[in-house]
Amino acid sequence: MDTERLVIRRFVPEDGEDLYQYLSLPEVVLYEPYPVFSKEDCxxxxxxxxxxxxxxxxxxxxxxxxxxxxGHLYFKQVELEHFMTWTLGYVFNPNYYSQGYATESARRILQYGFEELHCHRIIAGADIRNTASWRLLERLGMRREAHMLQNATFKRTEDGEPIWVDSYHYAILASEWM
Ligand SMILES: CC(C)(COP(=O)(O)OP(=O)(O)OC[C@H]1O[C@@H](n2cnc3c(N)ncnc32)[C@H](O)[C@@H]1OP(=O)(O)O)[C@@H](O)C(=O)NCCC(=O)NCCS
Structure with missing residues (x-):
């Protein structure tokens, strides 16, 4: 898929190097459900x-x-198949933040979803502290549908207790996209 400044394509094995440039950074995976990646992992x-x-x-x-x-996008069908619902995710290299690249690519994947896959609904979630993430969802025209209280945990305290975090949930319907 193309946009004005970007190409969105499937991964190739050589992408490991570029993946390492951002998945190895603690600030990039801060709100992700996984720790930093080593070069080998990438x-x-x-x-x-x-x-x-x-x-x-x-x-x-x-x-x-x-x-x-x-950077990369995540776009996957969720819920029962006939609900025609996909979820969106994104992770970018900080050297390329604040230039609209995430918005431009995510907008293109929404277009692909609604126009080619015939999605009925596209959803996304973000930790409420991850302002950059939910602001991106709002730039895409997605609606905040819920503030979910302590619905996720990815880290534990030193005593092994789960650290619960709140999330915002967003959605956009095909009818809204049109
Ligand atoms: C979430 C994430 C992708 C957002 O990145 P981002 O750089 O804020 O988003 P964009 O690339 O769309 O850039 C938008 C910014 O560029 C500006 N911009 C400049 N040119 C632009 C253009 N042509 N189009 C749109 N925005 C443009 C916007 O005004 C906005 O500025 P602001 O941050 O001051 O509001 C990024 O923070 C990230 O990868 N975080 C780590 C991973 C993560 O947390 N993922 C989400 C898990 S839920």
Whole structure:
């Protein structure tokens, strides 16, 4: 898929290097349900995404002018199949924040979802402290549907107690996209 400045394509094994440039940073995975990745993890992950190509929810986002992979999108069908509902996620390299690349690529994947996959509804969730994430969802025209209290936990205290976090849930319907 193309946009004005970007190409959105499936992963290739060589993406491991670019993946490492951002998945190795603690600030990038702060609100993600996984810890930082090692270089080896990144090459393994790029290979996995490549091998599962047609059945994998991840899309690499690259700059059109130099093919640099600057982030990725996650787009996967959820709920019962006939609900026609997909969920959206995104992680970008901080060197490319604040230039509208995440918005431009996510908008294109919403278009793909509604116009080619015939999604009925696209949803996304964000930790309420992750302002950059939910502001992006609002730029895309998604509606905040819920503030969920302590509905997720990814980290534990030193005593092993779960640290519960609140999330905002967003959605957009095909009728709203049109
Ligand atoms: C979430 C994330 C992708 C958002 O990145 P981002 O850089 O804020 O988003 P964009 O690339 O769309 O850039 C938007 C900013 O660029 C500005 N901008 C500049 N040119 C623009 C353009 N052509 N189009 C849109 N926005 C543009 C916008 O005004 C906005 O500025 P602001 O941050 O001052 O409001 C990023 O913070 C990230 O990868 N975080 C780590 C992973 C993560 O937490 N993922 C979400 C888990 S739920």
């Amino acid at each position: 090459f393994r992950e790029a290979l996995r995404r490549y091998e599962e190509k047609d059945n994998n929810a991840f899309w690499a986002v690259c700059l059109k002018h130099n093919n640099k992979m600057i």
